[in-house]
Amino acid sequence: MVTKRIDHKWGMVVDLDRCTGCQACVVACQAENNLPINTKDSFQQARAYEWIRIERYWEGEFPNVKARFIPIMCQHCENAPCEPVCPVYATYHNDEGMNVQVYNRCVGTRYCANNCPYQVRFFNWWEPTWPERMRNQLNPDVTIRSRGIMERCSFCVQRIRRGEITVERRGVEPLTGERIPDVDGPDGRYLNYQRMKDGNFLPACAQACPTNALKFGEQTDPTGPVYQYFQKANEQYDKVHHGEYIDESKTRVYRLLEEMGTKPNVIYLKKVDQFPVNESSH
Amino acid sequence: MQEGRPIPSRQINRELLSTILNSPKWFWIAVVLLGLIVLGAMSAAGFMVNKGLGVTGMNRPVMWGFFITNFVFWIGISHAGVMLSAILRLSKAEWRRPATRAAEILTVFSLMTAMLMPLIHTGRPWRLVYWIYTVPFAPYDYARGIWPNVRSPLVWDPSAVYTYLTSSILFVLVALIPDFAVLRDRTAPPTSGHSPTLTHRIYTLLAMGWRGNPRQWKLQIIAGVLLSALILPVFVSVHSIVSWDFGMAVAVKSWHSTIFAPYFVVGAVHSGVSAVAFAMIILRHIYGWQNYIRHEHIDALGRLLIVVATGWFYFFVMEVIFGFYGREADELAVRDLQFMQNPWNIWMMVFVFTTYFLPVALWLPRMFRRNLWIMSAACISVNIGMWLERFIIIVPGLQNKQVFTFSWYTVYSPSAVEWTIIGGTFALVSMLMLLVARVAPLIPLYDIKEAEILRTEVKIGRVTVPAVYRED
Numbered sequence: 001m002v003t004k005r006i007d008h009k010w011g012m013v014v015d016l017d018r019c020t021g022c023q024a025c026v027v028a029c030q031a032e033n034n035l036p037i038n039t040k041d042s043f044q045q046a047r048a049y050e051w052i053r054i055e056r057y058w059e060g061e062f063p064n065v066k067a068r069f070i071p072i073m074c075q076h077c078e079n080a081p082c083e084p085v086c087p088v089y090a091t092y093h094n095d096e097g098m099n100v101q102v103y104n105r106c107v108g109t110r111y112c113a114n115n116c117p118y119q120v121r122f123f124n125w126w127e128p129t130w131p132e133r134m135r136n137q138l139n140p141d142v143t144i145r146s147r148g149i150m151e152r153c154s155f156c157v158q159r160i161r162r163g164e165i166t167v168e169r170r171g172v173e174p175l176t177g178e179r180i181p182d183v184d185g186p187d188g189r190y191l192n193y194q195r196m197k198d199g200n201f202l203p204a205c206a207q208a209c210p211t212n213a214l215k216f217g218e219q220t221d222p223t224g225p226v227y228q229y230f231q232k233a234n235e236q237y238d239k240v241h242h243g244e245y246i247d248e249s250k251t252r253v254y255r256l257l258e259e260m261g262t263k264p265n266v267i268y269l270k271k272v273d274q275f276p277v278n279e280s281s282h
Numbered sequence: 283m284q285e286g287r288p289i290p291s292r293q294i295n296r297e298l299l300s301t302i303l304n305s306p307k308w309f310w311i312a313v314v315l316l317g318l319i320v321l322g323a324m325s326a327a328g329f330m331v332n333k334g335l336g337v338t339g340m341n342r343p344v345m346w347g348f349f350i351t352n353f354v355f356w357i358g359i360s361h362a363g364v365m366l367s368a369i370l371r372l373s374k375a376e377w378r379r380p381a382t383r384a385a386e387i388l389t390v391f392s393l394m395t396a397m398l399m400p401l402i403h404t405g406r407p408w409r410l411v412y413w414i415y416t417v418p419f420a421p422y423d424y425a426r427g428i429w430p431n432v433r434s435p436l437v438w439d440p441s442a443v444y445t446y447l448t449s450s451i452l453f454v455l456v457a458l459i460p461d462f463a464v465l466r467d468r469t470a471p472p473t474s475g476h477s478p479t480l481t482h483r484i485y486t487l488l489a490m491g492w493r494g495n496p497r498q499w500k501l502q503i504i505a506g507v508l509l510s511a512l513i514l515p516v517f518v519s520v521h522s523i524v525s526w527d528f529g530m531a532v533a534v535k536s537w538h539s540t541i542f543a544p545y546f547v548v549g550a551v552h553s554g555v556s557a558v559a560f561a562m563i564i565l566r567h568i569y570g571w572q573n574y575i576r577h578e579h580i581d582a583l584g585r586l587l588i589v590v591a592t593g594w595f596y597f598f599v600m601e602v603i604f605g606f607y608g609r610e611a612d613e614l615a616v617r618d619l620q621f622m623q624n625p626w627n628i629w630m631m632v633f634v635f636t637t638y639f640l641p642v643a644l645w646l647p648r649m650f651r652r653n654l655w656i657m658s659a660a661c662i663s664v665n666i667g668m669w670l671e672r673f674i675i676i677v678p679g680l681q682n683k684q685v686f687t688f689s690w691y692t693v694y695s696p697s698a699v700e701w702t703i704i705g706g707t708f709a710l711v712s713m714l715m716l717l718v719a720r721v722a723p724l725i726p727l728y729d730i731k732e733a734e735i736l737r738t739e740v741k742i743g744r745v746t747v748p749a750v751y752r753e754d
Contacts, residue, residue: 045336047336055686081532085433089428089431105412107405107407108409110405114534115530115531115532
């Protein structure tokens with residue numbers, strides 16, 4: 001039986017209003033993706049790995065200050081600056097809106113890292129090592145990267161692939177194990193948001209986020225959590241590119257470094273501040 | 283026009299071939315010392331490959347450091363050969379003659395050394411076959427539909443540099459054929475009864491049946507002129523493409539500039555010609571070639587360098603002005619780092635002073651241009667400055683790249699491994715030049731003889747006219 005090819009376009013929405021800066025996503029990512037343990041030494045060398053990092057900013061002046069958090073991971077840009085500069089096609093764009101890193105092909109020129117405006121690419125300066133007791137903790141679905149190659153957030157592509165195999169190829173309902181009827185449409189063998197959630201096929205950070213600040217799903221799936229935001233963001237993108245004015249105080253949706261034209265597949269939602277820091281009060 | 287007494291052809295042969303196949307004692311000492319430095323650099327590179335690039339000072343976000351700086355520097359040095367041989371040959375500058383061969387050979391060796399740098403700099407040098415796809419019969423994954431990414435400047439780079447290397451080697455070999463023939467005849471066995479030595483056989487092979495008949499001379503000259511003309515576009519494109527490694531990087535604001543191509547090409551000529559002038563002074567000193575590398579040649583190089591340096595300075599100022607003209611906050615931050623903050627402001631001052639103000643001040647008076655010590659100092663100063671220039675372009679741009687304040691801001695400080703490898707490249711080029719000086723004349727014999735013939739004058743009545751008139 002030839003399985004039908006289903007075109008996905010994955011995207012993530014980061015709701016900054018919900019983010020508490022708890023770093024659960026960082027830990028989940030570290031455990032899922034076989035990242036070496038960031039020791040004090042690796043931080044001091046500025047060579048620590050954080051595929052997703054929480055940036056913390058302070059707003060206002062003491063005593064009237066607020067902490068602001070913004071999680072930053074690979075933005076999976078549609079017009080990614082890292083992709084055209086790789087001489088060996090180790091990083092390329094697949095048709096699901098993901099930026100893919102092929103570890104086997106990477107020779108380590110580090111040009112992609114120079115060209116990434118978001119600073120989310122990590123180079124293996126040393127051979128990664130784990131304590132002996134951690135050996136069995138490694139995720140068998142994820143390659144262990146050797147020294148001298150580049151790596152970064154993959155949107156947990158191994159989980160998405162497992163979801164596609166389970167739901168779309170084998171046609172098994174992830175939670176109950178029932179057969180899914182081979183019909184067209186969203187009721188058929190289609191990896192929708194509910195099935196991703198049931199089968200733990202969401203990226204580790206999105207699954208671990210206690211406040212649901214990270215939402216992952218298909219951009220074109222109206223039942224998913226990210227559909228409306230991507231519609232809004234694309235609408236804004238088109239408007240800006242046709243020279244129209246966007247009132248930024250009326251919209252929460254934005255992309256990081258939008259002016260660079262990279263068009264990321266990650267969207268940020270602004271914080272809704274009930275009591276904004278009054279700059280003139282101090 | 284030319285100074286000094288005419289030199290008979292026999293004396294030219296004797297003096298210029300004196301270094302070949304019999305070397306003074308210091309030669310081997312120098313070669314061994316340089317070889318030890320190269321060996322040290324090789325072990326440092328091996329250590330780095332074994333341990334990982336963590337042993338260098340590079341980190342996030344300064345992903346490129348000394349190695350790429352050195353790569354651009356040596357590519358720059360390699361531009362001397364074509365500048366002196368091809369451009370001056372086509373523009374018929376007589377004073378180029380003693381400088382051409384040394385410049386071409388320096389081109390070949392500095393290109394080879396330059397190409398080592400990106401290979402050492404990669405994280406996994408053993409996977410380079412994916413990158414350097416031009417190697418014949420390389421096990422590239424064509425069968426699996428995997429191809430090199432031709433959109434990447436790092437693929438344009440090896441393509442341009444290997445084209446340049448191939449044409450430079452051709453250029454050197456074509457020019458060497460008549461000289462190899464002289465060496466073949468000199469190493470021939472005294473009588474027909476003796477069996478020829480290995481040296482003789484090798485020179486016979488390299489001389490490619492040169493008999494010195496008019497047809498061969500004609501072909502050799504045509505080949506030289508053709509190669510000169512064909513190599514010119516390669517010459518311009520190589521350093522332009524090297525500059526596009528930086529110009530294409532959208533995320534590094536101070537690199538993302540369209541002026542980089544001409545700026546880098548002129549800078550390359552500047553550093554390259556200075557290096558050749560310095561190399562010629564050294565050769566004159568160690569081999570005693572006072573009759574051939576005369577003050578007039580160094581003087582002419584100095585005058586050429588004033589023009590090149592001023593052209594380079596124009597592009598340097600323009601690059602800075604364009605940076606300020608854009609008024610982009612990120613770019614201004616890099617400029618602030620380069621011009622205002624310690625230690626970059628000191629490096630910047632040293633760089634501008636040593637690349638332009640000091641050497642041009644030294645080249646302007648004729649008296650200084652004719653003083654070899656002052657000329658050497660000026661030429662070394664230019665090369666220190668040009669090395670710093672690449673360093674100042676590469677590292678502060680990367681260091682100040684990120685717009686996220688929470689990203690790590692790290693200061694790049696090169697490690698001992700990097701210093702050793704950089705030192706090794708300089709030793710490697712010097713050693714190769716010395717070794718070549720032993721097997722091939724570094725001053726073209728036939729070119730000097732041609733110059734001697736062209737300067738012969740005859741007296742007809744009261745007027746003195748050139749004895750030979752060249753038609754071309």
